[in-house]
Amino acid sequence: MLTIPYLDTPIEYLKGVGPLRADVIKKELNIFTFGQMLSLFPFRHVDKSKFYKINEINPDLPYVQIKGKLSNMQIIGQKRAMRMVADFVDETGRIELVWFNSVKWIKDTIKPNIEYVVFGKPTLFNNKYNIVHPEIDIFYEQTLSTETAFQPVYNSTEKLKTKGLDSKGISKLIKTILSNCKGNVPEILTDELVNNLKLLSREQAFYQIHYPSDMNLLGKAQFRFKFEELFFIQIRLLKYKLIRAEKSTGQVFSKVGESFNSFYNNCLPFELTNAQKKVIKEIRKDTGSGKQMNRLLQGDVGSGKTIVALMNMLIALDNGFQTCLMSPTEILANQHFVTLKKLLNNLDISIELLTGSTRIAKRRLIHQQLMDGELKILVGTHALIEDKVQFKNLGLVVIDEQHRFGVAQRAKLWKKNTIPPHILVMTATPIPRTLAMTIYGDLDFSVIDELPPGRKAIKTIHKYDSARLQVFAFMKQEIKQGRQIYVVYPLINESEKLDLKFLMDGYESIVREFPLPEYAISIVHGQMKSKDKEYEMQRFVKGETQIMVSTTVIEVGVDVPNASVMIIENADRFGLSQLHQLRGRVGRGAEQSYCILMTDFKLTSDAKTRIDTMVRTSDGFEIAEVDLKLRGPGDILGTQQSGIVDLRIANLARDEQIIQLARNTANDILKDDPAIKKEKNKKLLLQIKKIEKYGELWGRIS
Numbered sequence: 001m002l003t004i005p006y007l008d009t010p011i012e013y014l015k016g017v018g019p020l021r022a023d024v025i026k027k028e029l030n031i032f033t034f035g036q037m038l039s040l041f042p043f044r045h046v047d048k049s050k051f052y053k054i055n056e057i058n059p060d061l062p063y064v065q066i067k068g069k070l071s072n073m074q075i076i077g078q079k080r081a082m083r084m085v086a087d088f089v090d091e092t093g094r095i096e097l098v099w100f101n102s103v104k105w106i107k108d109t110i111k112p113n114i115e116y117v118v119f120g121k122p123t124l125f126n127n128k129y130n131i132v133h134p135e136i137d138i139f140y141e142q143t144l145s146t147e148t149a150f151q152p153v154y155n156s157t158e159k160l161k162t163k164g165l166d167s168k169g170i171s172k173l174i175k176t177i178l179s180n181c182k183g184n185v186p187e188i189l190t191d192e193l194v195n196n197l198k199l200l201s202r203e204q205a206f207y208q209i210h211y212p213s214d215m216n217l218l219g220k221a222q223f224r225f226k227f228e229e230l231f232f233i234q235i236r237l238l239k240y241k242l243i244r245a246e247k248s249t250g251q252v253f254s255k256v257g258e259s260f261n262s263f264y265n266n267c268l269p270f271e272l273t274n275a276q277k278k279v280i281k282e283i284r285k286d287t288g289s290g291k292q293m294n295r296l297l298q299g300d301v302g303s304g305k306t307i308v309a310l311m312n313m314l315i316a317l318d319n320g321f322q323t324c325l326m327s328p329t330e331i332l333a334n335q336h337f338v339t340l341k342k343l344l345n346n347l348d349i350s351i352e353l354l355t356g357s358t359r360i361a362k363r364r365l366i367h368q369q370l371m372d373g374e375l376k377i378l379v380g381t382h383a384l385i386e387d388k389v390q391f392k393n394l395g396l397v398v399i400d401e402q403h404r405f406g407v408a409q410r411a412k413l414w415k416k417n418t419i420p421p422h423i424l425v426m427t428a429t430p431i432p433r434t435l436a437m438t439i440y441g442d443l444d445f446s447v448i449d450e451l452p453p454g455r456k457a458i459k460t461i462h463k464y465d466s467a468r469l470q471v472f473a474f475m476k477q478e479i480k481q482g483r484q485i486y487v488v489y490p491l492i493n494e495s496e497k498l499d500l501k502f503l504m505d506g507y508e509s510i511v512r513e514f515p516l517p518e519y520a521i522s523i524v525h526g527q528m529k530s531k532d533k534e535y536e537m538q539r540f541v542k543g544e545t546q547i548m549v550s551t552t553v554i555e556v557g558v559d560v561p562n563a564s565v566m567i568i569e570n571a572d573r574f575g576l577s578q579l580h581q582l583r584g585r586v587g588r589g590a591e592q593s594y595c596i597l598m599t600d601f602k603l604t605s606d607a608k609t610r611i612d613t614m615v616r617t618s619d620g621f622e623i624a625e626v627d628l629k630l631r632g633p634g635d636i637l638g639t640q641q642s643g644i645v646d647l648r649i650a651n652l653a654r655d656e657q658i659i660q661l662a663r664n665t666a667n668d669i670l671k672d673d674p675a676i677k678k679e680k681n682k683k684l685l686l687q688i689k690k691i692e693k694y695g696e697l698w699g700r701i702s
């Protein structure tokens, strides 16, 4: 007979869980087994051995436990405003308790003149402290015993609570499972790992994470589960990468030839920075290796990624391959095309632009020349990956600003040649390392961590709307010195019409302040035809207009070295990475540049952090870290990829060291045992198979 391992026992077999509760546990928590229930970790513990006196309560205390008696219990208000209030009194003072839910039930349950223990978060309301929805229990002496000093607190939901599964209800179930755990929790890491990393055994860790003997052991238990979670993510990513590397032969760029050399010797407009040289070498090594390259190149705005891409594209040409550069917007594709064409001016290399607005006749010609192999470099937008676009021999694809391209689109590119082309993904939105290691864990990374010399740091200033006249005066002064200025408005997304009105109002006030013929102003927004956008952009690029009023369409990549001021209206409405991107539009020339963040007086604390961060630093990675802490990984990546970062216990913003450790450990194991076949790694393979069998719920499976 097959016996079910204890931890795999279906949750309905747990004492205290009937069919109704089982149902709601499955639906609300996605928990089906004992093991999964044990992996519902408390989000904090409270030290219930400590009692506060009511007169000790102050706003810095997150949660307090107090002991006393109830008086003045009454129901007040009607219908939705109905609530139960009571005074809670000890020998030092009184505090109000308030319940908005289950009012009648509370009224029937709690009694005056009995000693209660109340636990909750005090808040200041009308100058008095109260506790809303406190936990309340009759006081028993054993509450004081050290065994139960650290009580786990679990997240619950409304639906769970209606089935009696509030934090306490959940903790009861978990206690029941734990009471039979002894000898029933198999290790899923190797003995070697447990010993070398001095990890708690899995069984111990389960006890300690729910009912810690002390804070030190709680920390160890948390460490063990964080490591475990991150380790299995990393080993799977790296295994996948290995398999792909083994299977997929890549194009071999064996030599550096005529195109590269004559460009390097005759056309390179500046000395490369060391960081650029380093990255070119890294890519060169990959593309010569015979394996397909999938590399993520991160470099702050203005760090000079374009030239790095171009030089590797030239190596592709030197080896008889075609290459393409793909951008997320037409404006940017255009700009790349112009830049590359100019750089390649003195070389005999065919290059074309393909976007949604390319005329049919031209398009046909491009298709033809790509098939013939006559056309060597193609720059464009999404239009590049249409199935109609066939290459004779595509060797390298460069994708700029990758966060706008989906993973599926990247995969589509692999199919553009019988042997897949090398892929270089470039992004100017630095992704915090921890996130990159997890999301792009199957890619290799290169980082340009140095800006070209001679750049003056951009001065970033925060101004309230009330200082607008001062800002106008400053703008005039800059324009007088021949500079150009961006004024950017947010897309609020409430409605396009409203957004547009916002922009147009701003535009009108600027036109009033900066009248013709002395000043000329461009305007670009999302609802204009791309032909008109392009026309307006070009006027600004050529210096025919001094002010560019726009929405965020100019966010990505636009390069106008003469523009020295970036004014961001309603700056509090922008995310950090967007603000950073926008600021990167200036500071490209030799002049001192400025970024002015305009806001209202009232700012949320998050908005204040964003603005302060911008004023304090221009380091893209530092900004990305703050962004990650403010928004969490799910928001940064968008819903598409957030599944992967939906972790059970590890935190991508905070557990950088553990992520690194997990990755290194996984790397070492795979180096020694690439197929994870060795006897000593049997447990790992078993767990990986288990995770893979259960699909996407990486974090949930124990």
Ligand code: ADP
Binding pocket: 270, 271, 272, 273, 276, 299, 300, 301, 302, 303, 304, 305, 306, 307, 428, 452, 453, 559, 588
């Ligand atoms: P990004 O990494 O944001 O794409 P670009 O490639 O557009 O940056 O480069 C920004 C600007 O810096 C461009 O005007 C480019 O010509 C210039 N640049 C790039 N590399 C160097 C360098 N090594 N020295 C001086 N200027 C450089």
Ligand code: MG
Binding pocket: 305, 306, 400, 428, 557
């Ligand atoms: Mg760029």
